[in-house]
Amino acid sequence: MVMTPYEIMLSESQERMLIIVRKGREDVVRQIFSKWDLDAAEIGFVTNTGHLVVKNHGQIVADIPARALADEAPVYQREAREPANLAKIQRLDFEKEVSTSADIESSMLQLLGDATIASKKWVYRQYDHMVRNGAVLLPGSDAAVVRIHADGLGGEWNGEPKYLAMAVDCNAQYCGLDPFEGAKIAAAECCRNLTMTGAVPLALTDNLNFGNPHNPEVFWQLRRSVEGLREACNAFETPVTGGNVSLYNQSPRGAILPTPTVGVVGIIEDEKHITSSHFMWGGDAILLVGGWGSEMGGTAYLRVMHGITRGKPPVLDLEKEVNFQNAIRSIIRLGEVHSAHDLSEGGLAVALAESCFSSKNLGCEVRIPDGMRPDVTLFNESQGRAVLTVRPENAGAIIDILKSKGVEAARIGMVGGVRLEIHQATTTYSWLVAELRQAWEEVLPKWLGS
Secondary structure: OOOOHHHHHHOOOOOOOOOOOOOOOHHHHHHHHHHOOOOOOOOOOOOOOOEEEEEEOOEEEEEEEHHHHOOOOOOOOOOOOOOOOHHHHHOOOHHHHOOOOOOHHHHHHHHHOOOOOOOOHHHHOOOOOOOOOOEEEOEOEOOEEEEEOOOOOOOOOOOOOEEEEEEEEOOHHHHHHOHHHHHHHHHHHHHHHHHHOOOEEEEEEEEEEOOOOOOHHHHHHHHHHHHHHHHHHHHHOOOEEEEEEEOOOEEOOEEOOOEEEEEEEEEEOOHHHOOEOOOOOOOOEEEEEOOOOOOOOOOHHHHHHHOOOOOOOOOOOHHHHHHHHHHHHHHHHOOOEEEEEEOOOOHHHHHHHHHHOOOOOOOEEEEOOOOOOHHHHHHOOOOOOEEEEEOHHHHHHHHHHHHHOOOOEEEEEEEOOOEEEEEEOOEEEEEEHHHHHHHHHHHHHHHOOO
């Protein structure tokens, strides 16, 4: 069967990509694709006419102004309406609805055993997560990092490898409560995960999962999510290079939560800047960067421990977030950061526990401020925060550097031992790291029936 030009141009066959190659380097690119048993064909060239011209066996079959397909493409307008229950689900009086007598030690274990937070090792171990031995940071850190070899193909690499970091993120709970803010956070958190490894975010792809767009409320969620992604991508200067849209995801009970999943890839220029999220050395000082936070709406703690899925999600200040991430990377490039882990679902307590889960199972001792509600201090999910570990003798200088860049930072503890201990006034919350890790690693296989 011979495909018509119309069918060829509109076909949506998968696993394909269009790339623009520097003139004269075509053979280099062909060699790379050939090495990996992939087809590649030269199909055209860039002009300055402003037109997309398609030829079939030398005959022009399409001649279209390029702007009509991009900047001036018609926008499809559908009826959009804010969900009728939005005000209700955003309403939360935390102080009145949530008791101050929280069992912090039990809460930590239950949060680590929640399917959204628990280790995904059972899943990724079933695939080639070593990536032909090119993996430098394996899954389980904030982002995976792989080494890309030049393989003697010449070009501008000079035989030196490059290091690419990759992460995928989306908190559907946030998006259900506020799709605009939730989508912004999805992109920002993904970039933040790359930053923690030492990478500069370069580009983003998305997978927009929603219900029936003919429902005005669902279309409103879709539109607001896209607007949130646009705002975040502009702030981080990460172009959307591609993506996928999956609609009509619903059951008789209704549509799924709006889930604009994003994946971001970034680059680390120097291997010595690659940073793990796990504690590396006993005696290191632990720094909390970005402040203690206080926002509890839409948190994992509320959902898991109190069955509450209401409230407004954390507010993301993109200018502050970009500055925070730039500051973290600058400290990493000084060579002073031994580990870096962002705070997301589960807040500070879960981030500390996850930081303990290295091959060494290093514990830590931390102090939180007196007079603050411990559940709020430990489990809030305010954005733009991270835990860093550094040499103790340099902690003060690093805090001063961060503050000079407008980023709040404080020394809160020390790495070491086999327990995670959190002190507040005369109260101590304590867990064996092995006990925490068991709760984190074993739940998913059990949940999946394996």
